[in-house]
Each structure stands twice: as structure tokens, then as C-alpha cells.
Amino acid sequence: MSTKVGFFPGAGGRNDHSLEPGRLQEALETTAATLGQAPDVVFLHNPERSLGDLEPAHAADRLAAAAGVLTDAVAAGLCRSWGISTWNPQPVLAAAIAAGPRGLVRPWCLMHRAGILVPARVLDAIDDLAGCLEVETERRWGMSPFGGDTGDSVWGTLALRPFMAAGEECSTAAAAFRLAFALPPVGRVAVGTNRPEHLADLVRALDLGVDGHNVERYRDMLARRQAHAAG
């Protein structure tokens, strides 16, 4: 069981983001009490929302303080482990680099976007962030493999067969879900569904083979395009 802390009810029905230690602590206590048990993982939800406008040293301090609250929550039995979940990883990476190897308690796991829709700059930043935080592949969780909506017209235009191992027959959704474990390599993928038959498809997709060579070629192509755009 996993959940996240970082967003709080704000004025006018808005959700405010905060890394303020007191608010995080209260959210952790409320979560464990409401669930009636300590979650296996609590993620710090999109910390970039509160770090993006700060100088790197200040952002490092803010992130380190939040990491301290989550670490203490594990020690206090409010959760079994903690992680960082990020949609736009660049500000989190900048803060982690500014904190340095001893300035920040390392999270046990890292959740980030995964799959064919993830832009090259995000793929590069999440790999760098995982390296900086020393989170190995098995402890990386991909999320939002369909970008939130398989009804989007992009799914009607994508041909994912070249990424699958020879002879694999599957739907585009199944291929996209399986690919999310490889782009970039992660140990788990958080996916949303309200339909049991979709869940069954997703479970079956776990057994599909991927063409690792073509996945690597695709990442090389993205990296070349990214370098070209940057320079």
C-alpha cells in the first residue's frame, strides 16, 4: 500500500503544495490513522512544486528538511518506508545536487513518469536524479504509462510493435504498459484503471517480451535529438 503527502486543501477549493515539516508530519499521522495501518511507502508528492522558485542552496535545505520528516516517520512507525514522487524532476535534481551526498537523507524509492510519452529531457533528468539519490532500478517506480488517458488520439497513431520481442501479439495499450518498465528501466509501474478487464490486460502484459535493442536505439535517437535541440 502506497500513498503520498505534499498537497493540502487550500482556499477556494484549490490544492496547495507545501513541504512545511509541521504540515507533512500532520498528514503522515492522519494518513496512518485513517488507513488504520502504516502504509508500506509514503511518497513526498511532487516536491518540485515548492522548490522550483528557490535558489539551489535554499531548495536543498527545504528538501532535506522534508526528507528528515519522512525518515523520522519511518522510525516512528507511521510508514514502513518513504520515497520521492516527481512529475517534473529538474528542480528536485538541482536541489539534490546542491545538497550533496551528505546533505540529504536518501529516499528508499523514487517514482517518476515512464513510457513512450516521456520527453527526452525528463528521461535524462530522472536517470540523473536516480543516480544522485542512489536509487537502483528495482526501487524505481514508473507512473502514468498512458499519460492519464488511453482515449487520447496519440494512441491511435502509435505503432509499438517494433519495440516488442519477435512474435508478440498484443494491443497498443498492453505494449505501452510493458514498455513503461523499460523506458526508463523501473521495477514497478503505477497505472490507473477502473475496469477489471483492463486490469486483466495489464497483468497479462507483464509477460510480454520487449526488444531491448530497439528500446536502446530509441533512447539513443531521443538523446541525439535532445543534444541537437540544446546546441
Ligand SMILES: NC(=O)c1ccc[n+]([C@@H]2O[C@H](COP(=O)([O-])OP(=O)(O)OC[C@H]3O[C@@H](n4cnc5c(N)ncnc54)[C@H](OP(=O)(O)O)[C@@H]3O)[C@@H](O)[C@H]2O)c1
Ligand atoms: N505526481 C503526479 O503529478 C502524477 C500525475 C498523474 C499520475 N500520477 C501517478 O500515476 C498513476 C497512474 O496515473 P493515471 O491513472 O493518471 O494515468 P495512466 O495510468 O497513464 O492512465 C490511466 C488511463 O488508462 C486507461 N487504461 C488502463 N489500462 C488500460 C487498458 N488495459 N486498456 C485501455 N485503457 C486502459 C484507464 O482507463 P479505465 O479506467 O477505463 O481502465 C485510464 O483512463 C497515479 O495513480 C499516480 O500515482 C502522478
